[in-house]
Amino acid sequence: MNSGTGKTALITGASSGIGQELAKLFAQDGYNLVLVARSDDTLDRLSDVFKSNYGTQNVTIIKKDLSEEDAAQDVYDQVKAKNITVDVLVNDAGVGLYGLFATDTDWEREKAMIHLNVLALTQMTKLFLYDMLARNEGKILNLASLLSIAPSPLMAVYAGTKAYVYNFTQSLVNELKDTNVTVTALLPNATDTDFFNKAGAENTKVTDEVQDPVMVAKDGYDALMAGKPKVVPGGLKNKSYEVISYVAPQEAMAAVMRDKMSQKPEPDQKSSNVAWGIGFGVAVLAGFALVVAYNNTSEYDRARYRYKLKGLGDNLSDLISSAIDTVIDTYQNAKTKVEHVAAKETPEEVLEEIEA
Known part of the structure; x- marks a missing residue:
């Protein structure tokens, strides 16, 4: 049983997913906790678990829907009334909404999402x-997303809110650089939580490649404690996505993300083949646009991209640069294959070429 650190972490969205996993990490390290979520029953159960498993000394439960007007102010007032000093703030609470912006999604839900993801967090x-700042000590973790640096058709408003979170966080990093207060942005890829079910996106292709929330939380926690400005969990693959989002044409990125957010095909083989062919075509077109854009850039722009790669972190730049070279080579090969496919005259020949 730990003896506690005497410090307190406040975590929003603590009842499930990444927020719950982060709360566990703080509990394991002896922090007192302030857990904020809409479900106090779940938080009560978590409180019991943390006290029995990790010896957490103080757990404060605040039931609050942060999408409501002035909910953040009410949380702050409750914390101050209890004379709790918050040493670490984790803004994890957030929701998404799936569908075409113009015709599918509901404005009231979008308004509540903007309030939660943007206004409450801010x-x-x-x-x-x-x-x-008055104490000149503290840490803040803001949950952004890999979508914060890429367009995301079918989740346009959600991606917009996360772009705000990322930009806002990096601006604060600069403002606070001469203090002992740090702010960190967490940019996970799709994660295995209840997010997609609540957003109405449970049958999208991207749900086939979701990542472990335990891993995401651990990477975010380590970066927060180290005072890093941002972290992309998941190793080189996800960091390569980050780099591609910087150098690829936005139209190409939008096409790739549109495909990832599209509905899964029906299980029958014929539909699967057709859908696979369409997805392959989208990926090739996006990749071809990337290659063309890269090959047609000036030496100045290429140097600027290389400079961006070098700034992505300590020993990763060479690995990421190599990954980008690999991606470009792959797309070059894909472009060649598409040219072969285009030369075929019958549907049977086309399918044979794609399956080769």
Whole structure:
């Protein structure tokens, strides 16, 4: 049983997913906890688990829907009324919404999403950051997303809110650089939580490649404690996605993301083959656009991209640069294959060429 650190971490969205896994990590390290979510029953159960398994000394439960007006102010007021000093703030609470913006999605749900993902996070940060600066000590973790640096058709408003979170966080990193307060952005790829079910996107292709929330939380926790400005969990693969989002034409990235967010095909073989062919075509077109754009850039722009790669972190730049070279070579080969496919005259010949 740990003796506690005497410090307190406040985690929003703590009842499930990445937020719950982060709460576990803080509990294991002896932090007192303030857990905020809409379900107090779940939080009560978590409180019992943390106290019995990790010896957590103090767990404060605040039931609050942060999508409501001035909810963040109410959370702050409750914390102050209990004389709790928040040493670490984790803005994890957030939701998504799936569908075509113009015709499929509901404005009231979008408005609530913007309030939760943007307004509540910003107000929570402002309130607790002020106190941290007065002490010249503190840490904040904001949950962004890999979608914060790429367009995402079919989740346009969600991606927009996460772009705000990422930009906002990096701006604060600069403002706070001469203090002992740090802010970190967590940019996970699709993660195995209840997010896609709540967003109405449970049958999308991207759900076939979701990542472990335990891993995402651990990478985010380590980066937070190290005071890093951002972290992309999941190793080289996800960091390569980050680099591609910087150098690829936005039209190409939108096409790739549209395919990932599209509905899974029916299980019958014929439909699967057709859908696979369409997906392959989208990927090739996106890749071809990337190659053309890269080959047609000036030496100045190429140098600028290489400079960006070098700034991505310590010993990763060479690995990521190599990954980008591999991606470009792969797309060059794919382009050649598409040219062979285009030369075929019958559907049977086309399918034979694609399956080769």
